[in-house]
Each structure stands twice: as C-alpha cells, then as structure tokens.
Amino acid sequence: MQRIIRAIPGFARLRRLVSTVTRWDLLLAIIPMAFAGAATAMRALGLPLEAGLVLAGVVGALALVDGLFLRPPNGLQGA
Template structure:
C-alpha cells in the first residue's frame, strides 16, 4: 500500500504513472550521455587516454543514435 498525502491521493500510483510514460526513445536519449559516463569510468579504471575514452563513448552513442533514427525509427504519433 502506498502512503496517502494530504489530498488523499495514493503517492505510489503517481510514482508508477511517471515511469509508465517512459518509452524506448526516452531510454535511447538517456543512453547517449550514459555512454560517455561509462566510457569515462572504464577509461579511468584502465588508464586509457582521454581521447580513447571519448572515442569509445562516441562509438556507443552513435550506435544508439543510428538505432533510433535509421534501424528502428518512430512509426508515427505515439501517445496522442
């Protein structure tokens, strides 16, 4: 059971509603900066030069971008 706030609305349901609106393309957009963060962490741990880590981040982000734009593009209005 979720806790109820002053307006007697179940706060757990609002939390679930927020995350139910996240779709595949939101995750793809979030994966682009995550690729750079992950590459920077791995580069820091392994002692890879900065240019190498950026290049790794670019490679991962490019794959995500190509997937969202060309391999599996949006097929129309969603959620309208």
C-alpha cells in the same frame, strides 16, 4: 515480499514514473550515459582520453542509428 515493497515510501510514484518511460527516452539517455561510463572507465582503468571518447562516440552513434534508421518512429504516437 509484496508487503515490504509496498511499504517503501514513494515506491508507487517511482513505479508510475518507470512505467511511463518509452523506448525513445531510453535511447536519448544512452548517449550521455555512454560518455559518463567512458569517463568512469578511463579513470578506473587508466585508459587514454581518445579511447574513451571513441568508445562513447560509437555507443552513442549506435543508439542514434537504431533510433533514426533501423527502427524509426512511426508517426505521432500518443499525441
């Protein structure tokens, strides 16, 4: 299996990119992904706009609370 994965063009570049993603990058990515997921759910399930926006807002707020208050950054790491 390792041989097959190594033969995929650009796999090494993708692996390097994924290895550089930090927790903060993921927290920032959660917010727009929550809204995109809510829009998809609204479209697929026929949910009202308000329900989708509330759901996405709660997910985004939880990501912000986690990143700012529950586990805040500790200084300039890697700067």
